[in-house]
Amino acid sequence: MHTIRVWFAKRHEACYISHLDLQRVVQRALKLARVPVWYTQGFNPHIYLTFAMPLPLGQQSITESFDFRTEQERLDTAALYWELNRALPRGIEVFDITPAKMGPGQIAFARYLIRFDGDAQQMQSRVEEFLSQKEILVDKRTKRGGVRQMDLAPYLGRRSWLPGEGDGAAVLDLTLPAGSTLNLNPDLLLNALEQATGIDPLDTSICRTQLLTADFKEFE
Amino acid sequence: MIDKKLRRALLAVQKPGRYTGGELGSVYKDPQKMDCRFAFCFPDTYEVGMSFLGMKVLYEILNARENIWCERAFMPWVDMVEQMRKLEIPLFSIESKTPLSQFDIVGFTLPYELSYSNILAMLDLAGIPFYAKKRGLDQPLIVAGGPCTCNAEPVADFFDAIMLGEGEEQLPALCDAVIDAKRRGLSKEELLLNLSKIKGVYVPSLYTVRYNPDGTVKHVTAHKGAPRVIEKAILPNFRHQPLPTHFTVPMVGAVHDRAMIEVLRGCVRGCRFCQAGFIYRPMRERDADMLNCAAQDLCRNTGYEEVSLTSLSTSDHSQLEALLDKLLVWTQGEHVNLALPSLRIDNFSESLVEKTTRVRKSGLTFAPEAGTQRLRDVINKNVTMDEVIRSCTLAFKNGYTAVKLYFMMGLPTETMEDIKGIADTAQAVVDLFYSLPEKPKGKGVTVSISVACFVPKPFTPFQFAAQDTMEQLREKQQYLLSCVRSKKISVSYHDARISFLEAVFAKGNRKLSKVLVEAYRNGCCFDGWGDLFKFDTWVECFKKCGIDMAFFANRPIPFDEITPWEHFSYGVDKSFLIREYERAQAAQPTMPCNRQCSGCGANKLMGGGKCVAYDQSVVR
Ligand code: SF4
Numbered sequence A: 001m002h003t004i005r006v007w008f009a010k011r012h013e014a015c016y017i018s019h020l021d022l023q024r025v026v027q028r029a030l031k032l033a034r035v036p037v038w039y040t041q042g043f044n045p046h047i048y049l050t051f052a053m054p055l056p057l058g059q060q061s062i063t064e065s066f067d068f069r070t071e072q073e074r075l076d077t078a079a080l081y082w083e084l085n086r087a088l089p090r091g092i093e094v095f096d097i098t099p100a101k102m103g104p105g106q107i108a109f110a111r112y113l114i115r116f117d118g119d120a121q122q123m124q125s126r127v128e129e130f131l132s133q134k135e136i137l138v139d140k141r142t143k144r145g146g147v148r149q150m151d152l153a154p155y156l157g158r159r160s161w162l163p164g165e166g167d168g169a170a171v172l173d174l175t176l177p178a179g180s181t182l183n184l185n186p187d188l189l190l191n192a193l194e195q196a197t198g199i200d201p202l203d204t205s206i207c208r209t210q211l212l213t214a215d216f217k218e219f220e
Numbered sequence B: 001m002i003d004k005k006l007r008r009a010l011l012a013v014q015k016p017g018r019y020t021g022g023e024l025g026s027v028y029k030d031p032q033k034m035d036c037r038f039a040f041c042f043p044d045t046y047e048v049g050m051s052f053l054g055m056k057v058l059y060e061i062l063n064a065r066e067n068i069w070c071e072r073a074f075m076p077w078v079d080m081v082e083q084m085r086k087l088e089i090p091l092f093s094i095e096s097k098t099p100l101s102q103f104d105i106v107g108f109t110l111p112y113e114l115s116y117s118n119i120l121a122m123l124d125l126a127g128i129p130f131y132a133k134k135r136g137l138d139q140p141l142i143v144a145g146g147p148c149t150c151n152a153e154p155v156a157d158f159f160d161a162i163m164l165g166e167g168e169e170q171l172p173a174l175c176d177a178v179i180d181a182k183r184r185g186l187s188k189e190e191l192l193l194n195l196s197k198i199k200g201v202y203v204p205s206l207y208t209v210r211y212n213p214d215g216t217v218k219h220v221t222a223h224k225g226a227p228r229v230i231e232k233a234i235l236p237n238f239r240h241q242p243l244p245t246h247f248t249v250p251m252v253g254a255v256h257d258r259a260m261i262e263v264l265r266g267c268v269r270g271c272r273f274c275q276a277g278f279i280y281r282p283m284r285e286r287d288a289d290m291l292n293c294a295a296q297d298l299c300r301n302t303g304y305e306e307v308s309l310t311s312l313s314t315s316d317h318s319q320l321e322a323l324l325d326k327l328l329v330w331t332q333g334e335h336v337n338l339a340l341p342s343l344r345i346d347n348f349s350e351s352l353v354e355k356t357t358r359v360r361k362s363g364l365t366f367a368p369e370a371g372t373q374r375l376r377d378v379i380n381k382n383v384t385m386d387e388v389i390r391s392c393t394l395a396f397k398n399g400y401t402a403v404k405l406y407f408m409m410g411l412p413t414e415t416m417e418d419i420k421g422i423a424d425t426a427q428a429v430v431d432l433f434y435s436l437p438e439k440p441k442g443k444g445v446t447v448s449i450s451v452a453c454f455v456p457k458p459f460t461p462f463q464f465a466a467q468d469t470m471e472q473l474r475e476k477q478q479y480l481l482s483c484v485r486s487k488k489i490s491v492s493y494h495d496a497r498i499s500f501l502e503a504v505f506a507k508g509n510r511k512l513s514k515v516l517v518e519a520y521r522n523g524c525c526f527d528g529w530g531d532l533f534k535f536d537t538w539v540e541c542f543k544k545c546g547i548d549m550a551f552f553a554n555r556p557i558p559f560d561e562i563t564p565w566e567h568f569s570y571g572v573d574k575s576f577l578i579r580e581y582e583r584a585q586a587a588q589p590t591m592p593c594n595r596q597c598s599g600c601g602a603n604k605l606m607g608g609g610k611c612v613a614y615d616q617s618v619v620r
Helices: A012-016 A019-032 A079-086 A121-132 A186-197 B004-012 B053-063 B078-087 B113-126 B149-150 B153-158 B167-184 B186-193 B288-302 B320-331 B350-357 B373-379 B386-399 B416-437 B470-483 B496-506 B512-521 B533-545 B549-553 B574-585 B601-607
Strands: A004-008 A049-051 A061-072 A094-099 A105-117 A137-141 A148-150 A158-163 A169-177 A202-213 B036-042 B069-075 B104-108 B141-145 B162-164 B207-211 B218-220 B259-262 B306-310 B337-339 B366-368 B402-409 B446-453 B489-493
Touching: A004 B104, A004 B402, A012 B162, A019 A049, A019 A079, A019 B288, A079 A094, A105 A121, A105 A186, A121 A158, A121 A186, A137 A186, A158 B549, A169 A186, A169 B218, A186 B366, B004 B078, B004 B320, B036 B167, B053 B167, B053 B259, B069 B104, B069 B470, B104 B113, B104 B167, B141 B149, B141 B167, B153 B512, B162 B167, B259 B288, B259 B373, B288 B306, B288 B320, B306 B320, B306 B386, B320 B337, B366 B386, B373 B416, B386 B416, B402 B416, B402 B470, B416 B446, B416 B470, B416 B489, B446 B470, B446 B496, B470 B489, B496 B533, B496 B574, B512 B533
Parallel strands: A061 A202, B036 B069, B036 B104, B104 B141, B141 B162, B259 B306, B306 B337, B366 B402, B402 B446, B446 B489
Antiparallel strands: A004 A061, A004 A094, A049 A061, A105 A169, A105 A202, A137 A148, A158 A169, B207 B218
16 A cells, blocks of 8 residues: 655635635545546445545645555556646646655644735844734634634744745745644745734735644654 | 636535536536537526436436537535525536526526425526526527426416437427527517427427416417417437447535436326326337346446436336346446346346345335225226235245335315225235244334325326315325324325325416515525425415415316416327326226227327337236
């Protein structure tokens, strides 16, 4: 049995596909692309399918992945690439198919590009001022449905600004914890930013660009 | 294509995927290269609309044309309506997010009467004036099709053209007429005249309706050469009419999210309450090989895990068992389930049970519709108690433990005896289960009865009948509850108020359009959704407009009265409906078309002579 990891981007309209719906969409796509997938055994067999890390609704990503299993020794990944792309909705694009080397449990960080529309210089300094505060308190929802106050400031160390492209936006490259113990959704930061500075989250866009392990190796 | 305003709205609503399109099978084209842009509108939610086969059929047919782009729009859910109002986002198509007002044609399907208020809501959200006479060429042409167009009079004032009958050839013809008008720079009047020449196209503005002092129709006059009677469009060769094989696969769960194969159209049965059974006459089947290929193509193109053989009465297909054998050759190997939604008790054979249970074992549904044999004869539902028992025995032996029975109350000639019969029928099924030595081990039986309120519909023999008043219906519901003794039986019934409003609009005339506008202005919308239904508002609006609801719903129509739908023809003669109504009063059943032709007149639609419904089928 082999576990195969399919890498894809989720953009445009597809940002609004919920995780639950995406699971069904991918199940169908695998079936449609006639991928030789392994079905779970038992009373109600279904395709074995796991996703590395669900993406919050509305965000884009160029580093999503899902895993399926197969009993086949060899897979024609080039053909699969074409077939899957034909079977997936607009905005979801498969770009690579690899053996799964790591378990999704090894993911500890995620890297994002956050684009702030507006004058690049001015935006950068406004946001940077906010990010360099000693303390940034936000309310974070806990898994049990409660709310807990936490300080984001200690987690913002890995950040840099991309050189301006002159297209009216400042672009922040930010790495945040994204593991099983702590997972920080960048929306949390943007909401706090809005409260402090009035910058509208809709003048920003978030794109997940990389998943990283605890020692900052790329998730494979 | 998703701008900032729309992003804001999408992030504030539940299930934003309802509004974003892009699904597998959705079609995108270059707007610059189009001669005609068509917005196909469904006046209910995305989930409901995406389950509707007619939309899939026409979407594929229109988009097969190089110069036409058909996109979809649905009624946004209440949270989205609120956002769109707040942010001033006009209603848009979900593919390109183009505002509806920028289309050449905006076409609504009319699936059920209670969606009429949603049509107004959608026009309003799109910023398009309600009344056809207030719209010029700067606005899209607003048209309608679908089941309810057989009496579209209550909404006639809102539409430029209404399509009666089958749309597969008629709708492209309508688009061509619009393209031609654009090219030649015709006026709206000239365009409408041209449309009225297309088979089955009704241009309401070319007809005037006069009324008698008592409110009934005096006469309907056709102007400028429009046909006096509009006869529905019908496909010349349904047997080999291609099926859609590239469904748009919804991502936000649709109600019926599966591959659907329309095995036959129409119905041979002639149940006297059933509008579909009359307006789609004569029954025509599709070729079994063609169905099998289409099913396989569709499953391979969509990735669906279930294919359903849909029609009004799938088990009446003369080649059904052969078709099932063909399907079973590949479905299991390709992980596809087979579903047969409309099985009938009377020909639920052993091998049929075996074939479907090889794939899936869930609940069984039967629709005896009435509780006594006498009343079943009245409504011409040719199901006997023996057949119910025989089919249930078969089902129980095959491991089924849940049975759902559908009934109606308020049927013509009904007495309390018939209501008690509903409970007795359910009890007999429970007793049967426990009497069987082969019943599934260690399991109990559940029998649920679902009771709808009878709504008299145009073009059925019961169009002449009055609906029971809401009080009468409620009394019958209470009596039924008192008749049920077993805990194994659960009862559910419809809200009599909803059925009452449905009857008013089903048999309504053009005067109702102003009530619709009034009700919409007072917040009525999503009337089919129980908890959003504002019955009291409706009653007030009718009062305010000086229109008596009971006149439409609770008044029997004399045979010689001119009905609001008298100027439409579905092939079935009025004299036949009268004959059937009289047979109903005498509790005389009528044979199904495949056993004996009763001369309803629908054969004339296909050029006369021996009817296809009689010609093709097998005598069981
Ligand atoms: S003409 Fe005869 S066979 Fe044909 S639909 Fe009418 S009753 Fe049935």
